[in-house]
Amino acid sequence: MNLPFSTRLALRQIRYKGWGLIGACAGIAVAVVLIFAQLGFQGALVNSVLNLCRALKADIVLTGPQFETIAYSPPWFARDILYAAREVEGVRDALPAYIYIAQTRDVSDSRPLVARFIAFDPAYPILNIPEIERQTPELRLPDAVLMDSRSRQGFEQLLALYQRDGMQRVYLQTPNADLAPAFDVRGTFALGPDFTLPGTFVTSDLNYYRFFGVPLDRVALGLVTLAPGVDKAGAVAALQARLGEAVQVRTLEAFMQAERDYFTHSTPIGIIFMFGVGVGVLIGAVFVLQVLHGIIEANLSEYAVLRAMGYGDNFFLALVVQVATVLAVMAFLPSVLLTMLLYQWASTATGLTLALNPGLILTVFLATLIMSIIAVVLALRKLRRSNPLDLFT
Amino acid sequence: MPVIVDNLTYTYGKGTLSRQVLKGVSFQANDGEVLIITGPSGSGKTTMLTIIGALRPFAQGRVEIHGVDLKGLDTRGLLDIRKRIGFVFQKHNLLKSLTVYENVEASLHGLPESSEETNRPRAHAMLRAVGLEGRGHGYPDAMSGGEQQRVAVARALVRLPDLIIADEPTASLDAASGRLVMAAMRDLATKLGCVVMIATHDERVFDIADRRLHMNDGRLEQVG
Ligand SMILES: Nc1ncnc2c1ncn2[C@@H]1O[C@H](COP(=O)(O)OP(=O)(O)O)[C@@H](O)[C@H]1O
Numbered sequence: 001m002n003l004p005f006s007t008r009l010a011l012r013q014i015r016y017k018g019w020g021l022i023g024a025c026a027g028i029a030v031a032v033v034l035i036f037a038q039l040g041f042q043g044a045l046v047n048s049v050l051n052l053c054r055a056l057k058a059d060i061v062l063t064g065p066q067f068e069t070i071a072y073s074p075p076w077f078a079r080d081i082l083y084a085a086r087e088v089e090g091v092r093d094a095l096p097a098y099i100y101i102a103q104t105r106d107v108s109d110s111r112p113l114v115a116r117f118i119a120f121d122p123a124y125p126i127l128n129i130p131e132i133e134r135q136t137p138e139l140r141l142p143d144a145v146l147m148d149s150r151s152r153q154g155f156e157q158l159l160a161l162y163q164r165d166g167m168q169r170v171y172l173q174t175p176n177a178d179l180a181p182a183f184d185v186r187g188t189f190a191l192g193p194d195f196t197l198p199g200t201f202v203t204s205d206l207n208y209y210r211f212f213g214v215p216l217d218r219v220a221l222g223l224v225t226l227a228p229g230v231d232k233a234g235a236v237a238a239l240q241a242r243l244g245e246a247v248q249v250r251t252l253e254a255f256m257q258a259e260r261d262y263f264t265h266s267t268p269i270g271i272i273f274m275f276g277v278g279v280g281v282l283i284g285a286v287f288v289l290q291v292l293h294g295i296i297e298a299n300l301s302e303y304a305v306l307r308a309m310g311y312g313d314n315f316f317l318a319l320v321v322q323v324a325t326v327l328a329v330m331a332f333l334p335s336v337l338l339t340m341l342l343y344q345w346a347s348t349a350t351g352l353t354l355a356l357n358p359g360l361i362l363t364v365f366l367a368t369l370i371m372s373i374i375a376v377v378l379a380l381r382k383l384r385r386s387n388p389l390d391l392f393t
Numbered sequence: 394m395p396v397i398v399d400n401l402t403y404t405y406g407k408g409t410l411s412r413q414v415l416k417g418v419s420f421q422a423n424d425g426e427v428l429i430i431t432g433p434s435g436s437g438k439t440t441m442l443t444i445i446g447a448l449r450p451f452a453q454g455r456v457e458i459h460g461v462d463l464k465g466l467d468t469r470g471l472l473d474i475r476k477r478i479g480f481v482f483q484k485h486n487l488l489k490s491l492t493v494y495e496n497v498e499a500s501l502h503g504l505p506e507s508s509e510e511t512n513r514p515r516a517h518a519m520l521r522a523v524g525l526e527g528r529g530h531g532y533p534d535a536m537s538g539g540e541q542q543r544v545a546v547a548r549a550l551v552r553l554p555d556l557i558i559a560d561e562p563t564a565s566l567d568a569a570s571g572r573l574v575m576a577a578m579r580d581l582a583t584k585l586g587c588v589v590m591i592a593t594h595d596e597r598v599f600d601i602a603d604r605r606l607h608m609n610d611g612r613l614e615q616v617g
């Protein structure tokens with residue numbers, strides 16, 4: 001064995017503690033799982049918002065200048081802009097999408113349920129969801145909507161009724177209940193809930209106008225498709241030049257990244273989860289520190305002898321860094337297994353997708369190393385207390 | 394001369410609270426020579442040994458070890474000179490997590506000539522020399538106090554130091570163990586030709602010394 005002496009001593013001191021480390025390791029593991037949970041949920045939440053974006057049939061997305069996120073009722077822009085966009089070189093089509101967030105009444109107890117309505121001309125579908133395209137004839141019927149079969153929170157009951165009895169009539173929530181418009185669920189498709197909105201319906205542009213009374217020349221999203229082989233970046237530049245300040249022009253990828261950034265940076269979500277990660281790191285650091293303190297305390301005079309022999313600060317720094325790292329790694333591996341169970345459970349419970357991927361594992365491992373570094377920095381003070389002069393009598 | 398101490402003066406503290414503990418100590422020691430330093434508690438023995446051992450900075454006087462003047466050495470230089478010194482303390486302070494052999498070997502890792510091939514035979518030979526052949530694979534906790542202290546002596550000597558500094562090495566041992574530890578140091582000093590300085594109250598071991606120096610209130614005088 002040719003490991004450096006500091007490494008061997010670090011391993012031996014950990015082995016010497018043996019089962020005495022089980023508590024600290026469990027503590028570190030819990031902290032690591034906490035970090036995994038925070039990042040996992042954050043990823044899942046942000047990802048859930050992207051479900052709709054991913055389904056959009058578009059290379060480039062046009063939005064109003066004040067547009068921030070697709071999760072709320074987006075600000076409108078003029079449909080004329082889409083006609084102008086169609087004239088730009090390389091553009092195959094530019095289609096309108098309408099989005100409206102509205103409250104519907106629960107089928108049984110009339111509780112309000114928030115849902116998103118996405119509307120488009122059934123002749124030109126804007127979502128890459130085969131079930132929707134197959135049901136275009138139903139969509140053309142007056143008052144018809146298709147329902148997201150993965151809607152949650154109150155919509156499950158509606159879905160169950162639909163699946164048992166067929167078409168269901170649902171009322172929109174309005175101040176005057178007698179005049180409330182109604183719509184008919186005539187089919188389903190699978191999109192998946194996002195955490196901002198429990199349910200999604202798809203309907204035709206004409207029905208949308210009937211339900212909400214919003215003129216169809218006010219558009220929420222413009223979905224631009226390009227002719228084959230056209231360079232996206234070039235098309236974005238050409239569109240922006242042609243359409244000016246009246247719209248934001250972004251590739252679908254940039255649009256999705258902006259959605260992701262909005263939720264991680266512009267809402268409390270990112271801060272809340274980062275706070276959770278920070279707490280996890282600190283809790284873990286306390287457990288690592290506890291072990292380091294224990295080992296250093298038990299070896300103050302032994303280390304002092306090594307100092308007298310000529311071992312310097314770097315040796316002891318290397319020693320505690322390695323003890324801390326080995327502990328972190330020992331606790332990390334079982335944490336990954338625990339996290340897999342946790343994610344599985346959480347995915348079933350919330351309908352969100354929590355997935356372990358190499359990037360996430362690496363991120364959390366780095367957080368675990370930061371945990372160790374914090375502990376090492378805090379342990380250095382105690383290390384300095386080992387002084388060869390104290391060995392003399 | 395391997396060890397030269399010239400007019401060493403040391404004061405703890407400053408101003409009105411200051412206390413002069415060493416008052417112009419001078420002596421020299423030859424290779425292979427065992428010096429025993431006696432004197433009442435508080436007379437300054439330990440203070441002197443920590444200065445000679447390059448563990449305590451000092452301002453007045455001169456200490457030279459094999460031609461190296463301790464004054465003016467930086468941290469690196471002090472660490473290097475300490476690699477040529479073997480220390481034995483009242484307590485053995487062996488690392489419990491390492492085997493006896495590994496404890497002795499730990500004394501070699503920091504040295505410039507350290508190598509896997511030579512460390513092993515050196516450590517085993519030194520354990521044999523202190524009468525602990527075949528005990529290297531055990532752990533210090535399984536040994537008696539006298540045996541542990543002999544491991545500590547082996548650890549100090551395995552590096553073939555120019556100087557051995559021992560402060561009350563037999564204070565916590567019974568008479569027989571004390572003699573074994575002292576005899577081990579005596580033998581090795583003669584064989585390796587290093588200077589040994591032992592501060593002790595233990596009259597039972599005075600006879601192994603070549604010379605006895607007596608410290609009294611910060612002044613050193615030769616006895617007999
Ligand atoms: N760190 C210190 N600060 C102040 N005074 C000290 C310190 N260490 C020792 N002394 C004093 O210096 C004197 C000599 O101590 P020491 O060298 O330990 O003597 P010895 O080893 O002969 O008993 C004693 O009076 C002691 O109280």
Ligand SMILES: [Mg+2]
Pocket residue numbers: 392393438439440560
């Ligand atoms: Mg003393």
